[in-house]
Amino acid sequence: MRVKPVSDVKFCLVFQRETLSVPVMRRVLGDTLLGLGVDNESVYDILLAATEACTNVLTHGGRQVRGYAVVTSVGAVGCQVEVADDGAGLPPGTGTRPDHPPAPRAPEAELPVAQLPESGRGLAVMRACVDNVTLDSRPGHGTVVTMRKRIRWPEDAPLRAAS
Ligand SMILES: Nc1ncnc2c1ncn2[C@@H]1O[C@H](COP(=O)(O)OP(=O)(O)OP(=O)(O)O)[C@@H](O)[C@H]1O
Ligand SMILES: [Mg+2]
Numbered sequence: 001m002r003v004k005p006v007s008d009v010k011f012c013l014v015f016q017r018e019t020l021s022v023p024v025m026r027r028v029l030g031d032t033l034l035g036l037g038v039d040n041e042s043v044y045d046i047l048l049a050a051t052e053a054c055t056n057v058l059t060h061g062g063r064q065v066r067g068y069a070v071v072t073s074v075g076a077v078g079c080q081v082e083v084a085d086d087g088a089g090l091p092p093g094t095g096t097r098p099d100h101p102p103a104p105r106a107p108e109a110e111l112p113v114a115q116l117p118e119s120g121r122g123l124a125v126m127r128a129c130v131d132n133v134t135l136d137s138r139p140g141h142g143t144v145v146t147m148r149k150r151i152r153w154p155e156d157a158p159l160r161a162a163s
Pocket of ligand 1: 088089090122123143
């Protein structure tokens with residue numbers, strides 16, 4: 001019997017700038033992806049990466065952020081999650097944009113434990129969890145973080161077209 005193709009689905013979750021938005025995002029996005037047939041491990045990775053991106057909006061977006069959107073596209077190739085805010089954006093030359101690579105620093109293994117950095121790991125966590133991460137930001141014009149992960153769909157995934 002021929003396996004049915006996977007449909008394309010896109011949905012958008014809009015949140016206010018409040019701490020509770022992050023666990024709510026996790027619950028709604030996680031339940032939705034599982035319901036479409038995404039495997040547990042991929043959902044875990046996507047939620048971890050999305051949590052870091054949403055936490056960054058709350059931490060770094062600044063007071064001008066009123067809210068943010070988590071736009072998810074799911075299809076045959078995989079899952080894309082965009083986290084978009086209308087906040088302060090990155091100051092120029094901060095090292096998280098492709099055109100502003102970070103200054104080289106000592107590998108963590110060479111630092112005494114007391115000097116290990118306590119922050120700056122969110123983007124690395126995102127990159128470890130998904131296949132591709134981009135961060136598009138201009139000062140004063142908000143930030144969009146885009147995360148893509150390939151998905152292997154089971155034959156009985158609900159997302160496979162009904163016809
Ligand atoms: N939505 C955003 N708005 C403005 N700046 C951002 C945003 N997301 C990331 N950044 C910038 O990118 C930097 C790196 O983010 P990253 O999540 O890797 O580290 P962190 O948030 O500083 O620390 P950690 O995630 O380990 O607590 C941030 O310090 C911040 O300057
Ligand atoms: Mg962070």
